[in-house]
Amino acid sequence: MSITAYLFTALTAYGLPVLFGIALIASVGLPLPTSLFLIAAGAFAEQGDLNFTWAIVLASSGAIIGDNIGYGIGRWGGRALVTRLSSVFGGKPRLADAAAAAQQWGGAVIFLSRWLLSPLGSWVNLTSGMTTYPWPRFLLWDALGEVVWVILYVTFGWMFSNRVQALSAMLGDLTWAVIGVIATLALGWQLIKSFRATRSAEGDAATTVCSNEAVSRT
Amino acid sequence: MFSAQNRKLLVLLLACMLSVALAVVFTLHALRSAPHPGRDEPIQPWMNVPYIAHSYHVPPAFLCQAIGLPAAPRDRRPIAAIARAQQRPVDELIATLQNAIMHARTPYLPACALAPTDTGRHTP
Numbered sequence: 001m002s003i004t005a006y007l008f009t010a011l012t013a014y015g016l017p018v019l020f021g022i023a024l025i026a027s028v029g030l031p032l033p034t035s036l037f038l039i040a041a042g043a044f045a046e047q048g049d050l051n052f053t054w055a056i057v058l059a060s061s062g063a064i065i066g067d068n069i070g071y072g073i074g075r076w077g078g079r080a081l082v083t084r085l086s087s088v089f090g091g092k093p094r095l096a097d098a099a100a101a102a103q104q105w106g107g108a109v110i111f112l113s114r115w116l117l118s119p120l121g122s123w124v125n126l127t128s129g130m131t132t133y134p135w136p137r138f139l140l141w142d143a144l145g146e147v148v149w150v151i152l153y154v155t156f157g158w159m160f161s162n163r164v165q166a167l168s169a170m171l172g173d174l175t176w177a178v179i180g181v182i183a184t185l186a187l188g189w190q191l192i193k194s195f196r197a198t199r200s201a202e203g204d205a206a207t208t209v210c211s212n213e214a215v216s217r218t
Numbered sequence: 219m220f221s222a223q224n225r226k227l228l229v230l231l232l233a234c235m236l237s238v239a240l241a242v243v244f245t246l247h248a249l250r251s252a253p254h255p256g257r258d259e260p261i262q263p264w265m266n267v268p269y270i271a272h273s274y275h276v277p278p279a280f281l282c283q284a285i286g287l288p289a290a291p292r293d294r295r296p297i298a299a300i301a302r303a304q305q306r307p308v309d310e311l312i313a314t315l316q317n318a319i320m321h322a323r324t325p326y327l328p329a330c331a332l333a334p335t336d337t338g339r340h341t342p
Contacts, residue, residue: 005262005264008263008296009263009264009296009299011264012295013295013296043269043272044269047268047269047272049266049268049294160253161272162259162275163253163273164259164273165259165260165262166252169251170251170253173244173248173251174245176244177245180244181237183233183240183241184234184237191231191234194223194230197223201223
């Protein structure tokens with residue numbers, strides 16, 4: 001039996017404490033299908049086997065605690081490692097750039113990576129810690145995002161309580177589709193910018209050649 | 219052959235095409251795996267009898283009877299735990315449940331040897 005099957009068996013047998021533990025462990029970074037567990041929790045709540053409100057409270061709490069452990073690992077473990085490596089390989093300016101970008105975009109990225117782009121969540125925890133994103137702000141965006149995620153998935157499980165596996169597979173696929181769309185937009189924007197830069201550089205070069213030829217003729 | 223600028227453009231174009239492919243493939247996959255009324259969930263060892271009955275729209279008491287459990291009180295154990303308690307392989311238990319589900323559904327009703335015990339579709 002796989003670890004997922006063991007955890008599901010534990011969830012069916014022992015209920016909410018297991019859901020809390022799964023949400024916590026998965027948020028630290030262990031690859032577990034937490035969305036499936038949340039949907040299943042919603043389905044079990046619909047049948048009266050779990051309490052809907054407590055499922056949301058405990059799963060959110062577990063996920064928030066796990067995220068903050070990940071942030072701590074990034075801040076006090078990863079940061080030291082990256083600083084040491086960047087001083088050896090000369091990447092200090094890039095580290096400063098990354099920190100500046102995190103300050104600017106961090107809130108939105110943290111919030112969205114909790115529910116819409118959930119496969120990126122653990123990495124965002126680590127990088128937020130490594131870039132020393134302010135912890136109170138991290139906690140705020142993290143808590144908001146996790147509550148949205150848990151409410152959405154447990155409610156979906158409640159609504160489609162007889163189709164847990166199909167719903168989980170569909171939501172998992174949709175998450176990756178959204179990641180694909182966002183990557184396409186970002187890369188497309190970069191492509192357009194680079195194309196314009198190349199065209200203007202070529203135009204400048206052609207103008208310089210023409211003016212040089214005109215000067216040599218006169 | 220390629221200038222540095224053109225090489226960068228080419229890499230960006232390839233990455234862009236890859237991400238478009240990712241988005242398209244996962245969207246199509248999502249559409250295919252969407253919950254469908256006519257598609258049954260495969261029975262898994264973590265599922266309990268009330269969930270299976272709910273998913274397959276059959277009376278829980280019918281399934282309980284098929285695997286030798288009392289209809290009441292509601293048994294919330296996963297079928298893996300039930301199989302362990304009954305000292306039989308979980309696959310065998312799943313097969314028994316699938317057979318019971320097949321007979322609980324309307325077209326198979328007359329052939330069913332199990333007596334109806336709940337107010338479900340099998341009751342005439």
